[in-house]
Amino acid sequence: MMAHSKPSLKNDYNHCQNIIKHHSKSFYYAFSTLPEKDADAVYAIYAFCRTADDAIDHAKNMETRIVNLERLEKELDNFLSGNVPKAPMWRALSDVMARYDIDPSMLYTQLDGQRMDIRFKQPEAIDDLINYSNHVAGSVGRLLLPILSNDLTGPRRQNAEKLGVAMQITNILRDIGEDNREHGRIYIPKSVLKKHGYTEEQLASGEINKNFRAMWEDLAGTAEQLYDTAREEITYYKPEARLPLLLSLSIYREILNEVRHNEYDCFSKRNSVSLAKKIKIREAEKIYIKTLEDK
Known part of the structure; x- marks a missing residue:
């Protein structure tokens, strides 16, 4: 047996x-x-x-x-x-x-x-979206922090959460059509829709117009500011973790550029970063880390 x-x-x-x-x-x-x-x-x-x-x-x-x-x-x-x-x-x-x-x-x-x-309730305001994102993605940043850094102080924990929020907002901007079509969810805050004169009905029909692009860029700008903040903190992470973390940050940020390249189509396209671009990002980040080490 x-x-x-x-x-x-x-x-x-x-x-x-x-x-x-x-x-x-x-x-x-x-x-x-x-x-x-x-x-x-x-x-x-x-x-x-x-x-x-x-x-x-x-x-x-x-x-x-x-x-x-x-x-x-x-x-x-x-x-x-x-x-x-x-x-x-x-x-x-x-x-x-x-x-x-x-x-x-x-x-x-x-x-x-x-x-x-x-x-699920559609967020009323940007603070509601950030609160949700902190739970589902900021928590991931906090969970990964002790693996990637020896500095677990308050500022580092906050930064890890912010990077998670940036990635979650990126997910939301990439998956607008899928989230609504498959799960009946609109994560774009009502206040942001109203601010840019874009309606839930237009979103449900996949309409891409100047109002949609302005609304999308509004949230993309929030994510990109958080990415910038996280990037500034890279020296607080273990030397061996800096390239992996920058890669995850920059590849995820590049998703936003893919959406822009595809004329903001988050409804019928699955926007992703190609392996060739990932390799290019990796080489750029290796050079960036070398400049930090040489200072």
Whole structure:
């Protein structure tokens, strides 16, 4: 009789690595350049956040979404009490928590962000959008910070959150059509729509006009200011983490330029950054880091 093999931590991390490779080629391209132990930790954090996101977006109805999130929250409760669920993501995450000073409250913050999507309400103002983005993406920045930096002071935590918000706003601007078409969600704040004279009906029909472009650029400008702030903080990160972090930042920022290049079509096109552009960004960031080191 063939003996059952015991699960190995390496296989658990491979499972998490496959999740990020499948769902986010940009993040994988950036963070796979980290030292192996740090890269594995990023993969495990990503796998948790993806699991939380899928619990909502892959569910067919409200009841299933609620059940899925409650189940995941119960697993998290057990996990943090020392009863690690027998699943690759949880075993890998347990190893990460043992090796890094991860703030466990951010895991709950991520779930709270997903809960906002269950009973979704269109943001009224930009502050509402930033609050939502802080939950679903700022929390990711906070979770990754101890892996990428030895400085966990308040300013660094705030900066990590802001970078997450910039990336979430980028996601929203890229996925305007998909979010409305597949999930019935409009993340653009009502105040921003009103400011630029663009209606929810126009958004639902995929109308791209000067008002839409002005509205889109308004939010893109907010994201780009946050990217600039994060970039200024790069010297506070571990030397080996600076290139991966700049790659993730700059590749994500380039998504905004892809939308512009495609004449603001966020309705029928899936705007993404090509491998050739990623390689070009990588070479530029390597030069930038070298100039920092030479100062």
